Amino acid sequence: MSKILAPIVLFTYNRPLHTQQILNSLAENLEAKDSILYIFCDGTKENVDADGLFKINKVRDICKNENRFKKVIITYQNKNKGLANSIIDGVTQVVNSYGKVIVLEDDLILSKFFLSYMNDALDRYETNLSVGQIGSCNFFACGKKYPNYFFVPLPDCLGWATWKDRWRFFNSNVDELKEKLENNESKKNIFNAYGSYNFTEMLEQQKEGKVDSWAIRWQAVCVLNGWLTLYPNPSMTNHIESEEATHANLNIIPPISIKKPNFNTIDVNEIDLVIKAFKLGYSGKGNYFGKEKRKYKKERIKKIVKLFIPPIVFVLWRKIFK
CATH class of the missing domain: 1.10.287 (Helix Hairpins)
Known part of the structure; x- marks a missing residue:
């Protein structure tokens, strides 16, 4: 693995417990002490009440006192940017400076081998332009039946990493993305997890302003470029269920890696056995073990x-x- 570790970007807002949990699990990674951590704390919304303001300030206090990393660089937003704009701007800023980036939101719990896996994979597949992203949350193909690593056509937003030369293709224009997908039935089918989930509807909701998602647009970019995403078996992250979540409150808790992975390079292509589990998982009909x-x-x-x-x-x- 390269001695130059990728910078980590963490996005927080008003969930003190979540923020402390992810910082604690991230700090348990051996590479944490040698990693630069960027934290983007979103600003207050209009008409925020006293409890909301307390939580925002509590998150900022937690971040300000974090000292378990090589360097911690915090950006405090004066106004609320929202999650999508925060991630798009923050990722762009950091990846343009370093050429690669590891991205986290505050509702995750990480394996203590998360950073080892992420940095190894970023180095290993940096020059393979068929790989658009490194994913970490495997909720559909865990267990001995499946390989230690595999590729699927949809990216992961629950702890991920990418490179500057891929992220530069990010496109926030929903109309352009929808048009390109509508003109390519094969890509549209892949975008919808081979027909197992209607992501096209979510893209339409993005256009109508009903959701504000960077991830659905990044997914379209990855599919349109024919990129695959690497996933580990077992998972390297879990999602914390939260009633406070703005866009999701689904608890995704697949088996998480508890032993150091054996890293190796694999062919960048899809495996039928994994894709079958992938479709079951996205349809909601499969469990974490592809059954x-x-x-x-x-x-x-x-x-x-x-x-x-x-x-x-x-x-x-x-x-x-x-």
């Missing part, structure tokens, strides 16, 4: 049985096996 969830499996079996046996027999069968 169909029990309730969906039972529904599928019932449909098959109903096609081939008389109705009265099916009723009796359903009562027996319900």
Whole structure:
């Protein structure tokens, strides 16, 4: 692994407990003491109440007292930029200075081997322009059945990394992205996780101002450029469930890496076994181990049985096996 470690960018706002948790788990990584950490603290919204202001100031106090890294550089925003603009601007600023970047939001818990994995992968695939991003949250293909590393066509926003020459293609213009996807059915199918999730609807919501997501636009950029994202097995991050989350409150807690990975270079292509689990995962029908969830499996079996046996027999069968 290169001795030049990638800078880490952390985005925070008004969740003190989350901020402290991610800083603690990040600091447990051996590379933390030699890494530069950039923290972007978003500003207050209009008409913020006393409790909201207290939480924002508490987050800033936590960040100001952080000293477990080689250097901590904090940006305090005077006004609220929102998550999407904060990430787009912050990532652009740091990656343009260093050529590579590791990106975190405050609602993650990390493996203590997260930085080792990220820095190794950034160095290992830096010159392979088929790789657009390094991902870390594997919620669909964990376990011995799958390889230690693999590539899939959609990027990860739950702890990720990329390079300056890839990020420069980021496009915030939703109309342009939608038009390009609509004109390429193959790319559009990939963008929608091979038909297992309707991300096109989310892109439309972005256009209508119903959501404000940098990630859906970055996903479109990655797909349109034909880039793949590297994922580890098991996962290197977990998502903290939060009722305070602006855009998501889904708790994603796949098995997380507890032992140092063995790093190796793999071919940059898709593996059928992984893609099958990938589609199950994005459809919501699969678990972290690429297996169909029990309730969906039972529904599928019932449909098959109903096609081939008389109705009265099916009723009796359903009562027996319900």
